[in-house]
Amino acid sequence: MNLKNLKHYDEFFTCAYCAYCVNNNAACPTFLSVRHEIVTGRGKMITARNLAQGLLKKDEGLDALTEGLFQCTFCGACEQECIVDIPLTEVYTELKGLVQDRIPTDTKKLYLNLESKFNIYGMDQADRNFWNFEVEDIYEELVNQPAEVGYFIGCVASYMGRASGAPVAILKLVDHANERISIFSPTENCCGNPFLLGGCQEKAETLAEYNVAEINKLGIKTLFVSCAGCYRVFKQEYPKLLRKELPFNVITHMEYILGLIKKEKLKLESLTQINVSFKDPCELGRHCGEYNIARELIDHLPGVTNLELPDNRENALCCGAGGLVKANYPDIAKDVVLKLIHQMEENGTELCLNACPSCQLNIDQFLQEQQSPILSIDISQLVHRLSQNYINSLAMNQ
Numbered sequence: 001m002n003l004k005n006l007k008h009y010d011e012f013f014t015c016a017y018c019a020y021c022v023n024n025n026a027a028c029p030t031f032l033s034v035r036h037e038i039v040t041g042r043g044k045m046i047t048a049r050n051l052a053q054g055l056l057k058k059d060e061g062l063d064a065l066t067e068g069l070f071q072c073t074f075c076g077a078c079e080q081e082c083i084v085d086i087p088l089t090e091v092y093t094e095l096k097g098l099v100q101d102r103i104p105t106d107t108k109k110l111y112l113n114l115e116s117k118f119n120i121y122g123m124d125q126a127d128r129n130f131w132n133f134e135v136e137d138i139y140e141e142l143v144n145q146p147a148e149v150g151y152f153i154g155c156v157a158s159y160m161g162r163a164s165g166a167p168v169a170i171l172k173l174v175d176h177a178n179e180r181i182s183i184f185s186p187t188e189n190c191c192g193n194p195f196l197l198g199g200c201q202e203k204a205e206t207l208a209e210y211n212v213a214e215i216n217k218l219g220i221k222t223l224f225v226s227c228a229g230c231y232r233v234f235k236q237e238y239p240k241l242l243r244k245e246l247p248f249n250v251i252t253h254m255e256y257i258l259g260l261i262k263k264e265k266l267k268l269e270s271l272t273q274i275n276v277s278f279k280d281p282c283e284l285g286r287h288c289g290e291y292n293i294a295r296e297l298i299d300h301l302p303g304v305t306n307l308e309l310p311d312n313r314e315n316a317l318c319c320g321a322g323g324l325v326k327a328n329y330p331d332i333a334k335d336v337v338l339k340l341i342h343q344m345e346e347n348g349t350e351l352c353l354n355a356c357p358s359c360q361l362n363i364d365q366f367l368q369e370q371q372s373p374i375l376s377i378d379i380s381q382l383v384h385r386l387s388q389n390y391i392n393s394l395a396m397n398q
């Protein structure tokens, strides 16, 4: 181990120890749960610096650093607040590469599942399309067909039944709009985000090469995704991993759906007034700077009012599930999401709208545990409901 060889070595000495990353604005959500500073930006920078200077015993320092790195939700709030603009999340990823021999047991299991089955759940590739039973006819028409537009569904929505509402709603919207797109459901592999979040770049590269080749085979020019993690990985990480620009444009499912509404291919009708809050996913917002599409889409939804959570956009609260924390430290994931749920309960939210299946599921799990009347759904599910209202009202008037 030689920290001096790290690309970000100098950053350890740039840290001003000011603690803005600990408690300014959005603040470090994990720190508010565990209350020890090793998890924070400052804690990790001090530990790395002390290790580099030989002020800490190697094993003691690396064990502490591993704990801090893997209890971190990768929410990016620290980087947002850092007074000297240290690219903290990049530093964490590089440091994780140093501690691969001591990663948490559950991260090791994810790695093994990814290597053998190409998804974190260790389920068969053939089961990747289990979500499609409600839309089998539409699915069969679109799967692996050459098209200009493609939809990469991602592992969470494919395998986690409670997150399958997004792909089901999206396929129904595609059908309502009479569009032709391609889906790769059985030929997709994980985008590689769990390897990247674990600090193992090389293994993610293989998945990137595979997925890009599969998408290219179908002549896709625009790829849309409904997972914030997949979005960040395709948009920011694949060009770095593959050392070239992708031959297709990557957008969110919200941008695709908004386009259909603007072109009047989708028409919407409300039946009731509904108060929603959009949960900015960390990997879409702070990591990729994408805040406006969701607001613009919600502005096009009749009868829907976006209340905005008190902490939104760059100050949005983390859902607690990111950075592999849900797998490794579920108690932290719970503590973090409860603060977000409290904000939704205080502001009168009826529906929590998501653009990330991991956020949707963690919020949903603890809303149910709290017996809250708030529902956590993907934003596409609400659009589908409004589109279906329109279709039903046309049928009634005929």
Ligand code: SF4
Pocket: 021, 027, 028, 029, 030, 031, 039, 040, 041, 071, 072, 073, 074, 075, 076, 077, 078, 079, 089
């Ligand atoms: S990424 Fe989020 S959880 Fe991790 S140290 Fe920064 S603020 Fe804390």
Ligand code: SF4
Pocket: 014, 015, 016, 017, 018, 019, 020, 021, 022, 041, 042, 045, 081, 082, 083, 084, 085, 086, 088
């Ligand atoms: S905000 Fe930046 S400079 Fe200040 S303690 Fe955190 S990492 Fe160091």
